[in-house]
Amino acid sequence: YVSWIRFYSSYPRDMREVFNRKDLHLGHYAKSFALRDPPRRIGGIGKSLKEKNPSKSEHNNRLSNER
Structure with a gap:
C-alpha cells in the first residue's frame, strides 16, 4: 500500500x-488492498497526526493505574 502511494505520487508534473494525489480517498485504496487498519496507522503516513496530539498516550496499561 505504501509503495503504491509513493508510486502514485511520483508521476511527472505534467500528469x-x-x-x-490530494484527490484520492486513501481509505478506499486501503480497502482495495484488503487492509484492516485505516491509512493513518500504516507506514508512518499518519505520523504528523501523532505529533500534533502528544497528550494522547499510545499505550493504555490498566495495570499501571492500579495501586
Whole structure:
C-alpha cells in the first residue's frame, strides 16, 4: 500500500492534473488492498497526526493505574 502511494505520487508534473494525489480517498485504496487498519496507522503516513496530539498516550496499561 505504501509503495503504491509513493508510486502514485511520483508521476511527472505534467500528469499531476490527472493523477492528483490530494484527490484520492486513501481509505478506499486501503480497502482495495484488503487492509484492516485505516491509512493513518500504516507506514508512518499518519505520523504528523501523532505529533500534533502528544497528550494522547499510545499505550493504555490498566495495570499501571492500579495501586
